[in-house]
Amino acid sequence: MKIQEHTVSAHNFEECMKCTVCTAYCPVLQVNPLYPGPKQAGPDGERLRLKDPYFFTTALKYCMNCKRCEVSCPSGVHVADLIQAARIKYDKSAPKLRDMMLASTDFMGRMARPFAPIVNGITSLGITKTVLDATLKIDRERTFPKYSAHGFESWLWRHSREQSAFEEQVAYYHGCYVNYNYPQLGKDLVKVLNALGVGVQLLQGEKCCGIAMITNGMSDKARKNAAKNMEALSKAVDKGLGVVTTSTTCTLTLRDEYPQLLGVDNSYVRDSINLATRFIFEKLSKGAELHFRPDFKMKVAYHVPCHLEKLGWGVFSEKLMRMIPGLEFTLLDSACCGIAGTYGFKKENYKVSQEIGAPLFEQIRLVDPDVVACDCETCKWQIEMSTGYKVMHPVSILAKALANQD
Amino acid sequence: MKFDTVIIGGGLSGLVSGISLQKAGRSTAIVSAGQNAMHFFSGSFESLTEAPERLMEIFSESGVNVHYSKGVRLMPLGTFKESSLSLEDISIFPDPAFARKVMVVNLAGYHDFFSSFIAEGLEKTGIGCRVCTIRLPELEHLRKSPSEMRSVQIARVMDRIWEKVMQEIRLMLKDEDAIVLPQVFGLQDITVPARIREVIPAKVVFTGTLPPSVPGLRTQMQLKRYYETLGGTFLMGDEVVDAHCHDGSVHSVETRNLGRHYLEADNFILATGGFFSKGLAATPQEVYETVFNLDVEYSEDRNAWYDPDFSKDQPYLDFGVKTDEALHPMRDSVTFKNLYAIGSILGSTRKEFGTASGGAILSAFHAVDKILSGK
Ligand SMILES: Cc1cc2nc3c(=O)[nH]c(=O)nc-3n(C[C@H](O)[C@H](O)[C@H](O)COP(=O)(O)OP(=O)(O)OC[C@H]3O[C@@H](n4cnc5c(N)ncnc54)[C@H](O)[C@@H]3O)c2cc1C
Ligand code: SF4
Ligand code: SF4
Numbered sequence: 097m098k099i100q101e102h103t104v105s106a107h108n109f110e111e112c113m114k115c116t117v118c119t120a121y122c123p124v125l126q127v128n129p130l131y132p133g134p135k136q137a138g139p140d141g142e143r144l145r146l147k148d149p150y151f152f153t154t155a156l157k158y159c160m161n162c163k164r165c166e167v168s169c170p171s172g173v174h175v176a177d178l179i180q181a182a183r184i185k186y187d188k189s190a191p192k193l194r195d196m197m198l199a200s201t202d203f204m205g206r207m208a209r210p211f212a213p214i215v216n217g218i219t220s221l222g223i224t225k226t227v228l229d230a231t232l233k234i235d236r237e238r239t240f241p242k243y244s245a246h247g248f249e250s251w252l253w254r255h256s257r258e259q260s261a262f263e264e265q266v267a268y269y270h271g272c273y274v275n276y277n278y279p280q281l282g283k284d285l286v287k288v289l290n291a292l293g294v295g296v297q298l299l300q301g302e303k304c305c306g307i308a309m310i311t312n313g314m315s316d317k318a319r320k321n322a323a324k325n326m327e328a329l330s331k332a333v334d335k336g337l338g339v340v341t342t343s344t345t346c347t348l349t350l351r352d353e354y355p356q357l358l359g360v361d362n363s364y365v366r367d368s369i370n371l372a373t374r375f376i377f378e379k380l381s382k383g384a385e386l387h388f389r390p391d392f393k394m395k396v397a398y399h400v401p402c403h404l405e406k407l408g409w410g411v412f413s414e415k416l417m418r419m420i421p422g423l424e425f426t427l428l429d430s431a432c433c434g435i436a437g438t439y440g441f442k443k444e445n446y447k448v449s450q451e452i453g454a455p456l457f458e459q460i461r462l463v464d465p466d467v468v469a470c471d472c473e474t475c476k477w478q479i480e481m482s483t484g485y486k487v488m489h490p491v492s493i494l495a496k497a498l499a500n501q502d
Numbered sequence: 503m504k505f506d507t508v509i510i511g512g513g514l515s516g517l518v519s520g521i522s523l524q525k526a527g528r529s530t531a532i533v534s535a536g537q538n539a540m541h542f543f544s545g546s547f548e549s550l551t552e553a554p555e556r557l558m559e560i561f562s563e564s565g566v567n568v569h570y571s572k573g574v575r576l577m578p579l580g581t582f583k584e585s586s587l588s589l590e591d592i593s594i595f596p597d598p599a600f601a602r603k604v605m606v607v608n609l610a611g612y613h614d615f616f617s618s619f620i621a622e623g624l625e626k627t628g629i630g631c632r633v634c635t636i637r638l639p640e641l642e643h644l645r646k647s648p649s650e651m652r653s654v655q656i657a658r659v660m661d662r663i664w665e666k667v668m669q670e671i672r673l674m675l676k677d678e679d680a681i682v683l684p685q686v687f688g689l690q691d692i693t694v695p696a697r698i699r700e701v702i703p704a705k706v707v708f709t710g711t712l713p714p715s716v717p718g719l720r721t722q723m724q725l726k727r728y729y730e731t732l733g734g735t736f737l738m739g740d741e742v743v744d745a746h747c748h749d750g751s752v753h754s755v756e757t758r759n760l761g762r763h764y765l766e767a768d769n770f771i772l773a774t775g776g777f778f779s780k781g782l783a784a785t786p787q788e789v790y791e792t793v794f795n796l797d798v799e800y801s802e803d804r805n806a807w808y809d810p811d812f813s814k815d816q817p818y819l820d821f822g823v824k825t826d827e828a829l830h831p832m833r834d835s836v837t838f839k840n841l842y843a844i845g846s847i848l849g850s851t852r853k854e855f856g857t858a859s860g861g862a863i864l865s866a867f868h869a870v871d872k873i874l875s876g877k
Contacts, residue, residue: 115713116541116652117537117714119650119655120541120654120719121537125655129643130646131647133647133650167738168536168537168738169536170538170778381503405739407759408757408759411503411737427730429727430738
């Protein structure tokens, strides 16, 4: 008998019991009255949109896709997925040039890298910022991520022989950020994994995960990237390799946004994609050991990025850092820093973005740590720009605390 | 991942047990599938007839301000209800005639606070009433989407501007000896309700709004923060999806996010709440417990589950898992020796603890004592 108890609605939206809990946790709703909020934009709006697409509103673009509504919902409604899926389905307006540029992290990185010192110089100039602000509506208050002259991929290529000497191997999905902006994080990961007796190799033909394309109205392009990534990941899994990552957002995208938002079947690879911190924790709990410097001292305040909170894996980073002797650990309150990928770069969002982050910045100043730990690259930009405190990835902190091997 | 105790459910009962165990030096983790019933909390801990010392200790260490006095409190629809242990925001009166004349203050555009019902109720008890609405420019931006002008959004603004608002209210006061305000004060800054009482030259009564509950949300945040500073691991937004049991004892549980990293522990506490939080669920045929499929006490006759009169006490709210004296639940009549059921999931099956939040607290202490004494 087919009765209501057996029906499952798209993104679980019929499970919504209108309790309003999500509205208390949506960072955007607290500061931007133009945004209808998770309940209205999500399950409430979906009922109307199913009746008539007329009820779709472009105000849904204010959603940062931070997933905090989903984490707080007691009924298991995939609120943020509903909102992003509605944007994909109903928003037919062409993305702006600015949004296309911000979303093409891969392309922009490749273009900028050979000229890294020049590009970094130019994007930090007041005049450039004024021009970007006026022409592209990229807020002039933003500091730009720096481009690195030498990509991580070429570095790892050069070290591939040493890496293949290790008996155990993993493939590393490094993402655009490590390749173009911050190769040091990739090098830190290699150092820590090597200390555990694990060699690191590149995937064959990794592409940008595409999250910025999804949130900037370019889901067709994102789907193309997803297909290429599925190919690269499947090849690794065929060879029996596990895949490690250091970006929480890429990880969430590869594991959850592909099937939920793009309709890409990733079941063959999903369980093999692991955040590095989780992989390291796993090795250690199976008996592997890391040796730390006896003189290491660091006061760390840990900010769990939104997408890591959604993955539910912040606990691995926390446990790893707490393992380091000499590390004084404080867990910061669960809060959004306000950047949400490309969101905070846009002029129309800058103010909102800074207001959202304010309580977090305030708490960081209060704790006054040596270093803020955080697993997300865009949070790093935001927190460093807004507080002046240095932000390090937990993997980099581990690498720094390791005793010298020789 | 191994802990001394794993707690399933992060509502009031889960947090009180987690805090107590951490304080006793045990390592614990709380897994919680989402937020909880505290978001609908009135501010009064019902069904507590006393204020246990160790509860007061936990509250004071977490920064939760409470007071204890027997009497009645004013409800959102203008009725009165018996109360004792309450958050500091809540006023308790010896009897409903708490004032001569009251000014009920609402905020322009705010639909979740029923000022006219309150006025009607108060007039029935012989209290004179005047309803005033204040228009605040700082709240105008919220009115752009009227359905989203909710308690929490207002409270965030009030944390900044309450002093100015109180000045305005003082000017509006005539011969009233009390004012009634919606509970939208002191979300981040817990000192605000007490400071409001200092600056208003009349009794100040904060009264419930539609959810989310500002004092409930704040209390939940405070308890969770305290639990984490004690070293507890809070896994928010994760859900226990499977349990590995053997011979009447639980070995580990599996969560949706951690997958093959099973959470192992010597003891487990089930604090998943009632129907509202999905600790219990029903099909047209049966009522069941959602994690372990434990034995549940409920009526076989489906017509007896609810009272067609909506406003009456509903019998299904009494349904709960069956437990022995130590709060061990059972499945197919086999008792789980290292599992404890606490809080709303008990329904009214253990009347000695009382229901509501008082029951959640007392059953949590009971289970903690059993765990610490090794039974
Ligand atoms: C709307 C409402 C208003 C109330 N108001 C009051 C009041 O004003 N005063 C009063 O004294 N009492 C009130 N109560 C009674 C309230 O139930 C108790 O006071 C108390 O808060 C219950 O706490 P609890 O920890 O048992 O359950 P809950 O607070 O319900 O928490 C249970 C938690 O377990 C989680 N959970 C469920 N299944 C799983 C799973 N499989 N894995 C992981 N986590 C899971 C849920 O997501 C939830 O977070 C109210 C109850 C409701 C429903
Ligand atoms: S994803 Fe974040 S911004 Fe979007 S509705 Fe949910 S909580 Fe709000
Ligand atoms: S928290 Fe979940 S159930 Fe509650 S209103 Fe939001 S989507 Fe609906």
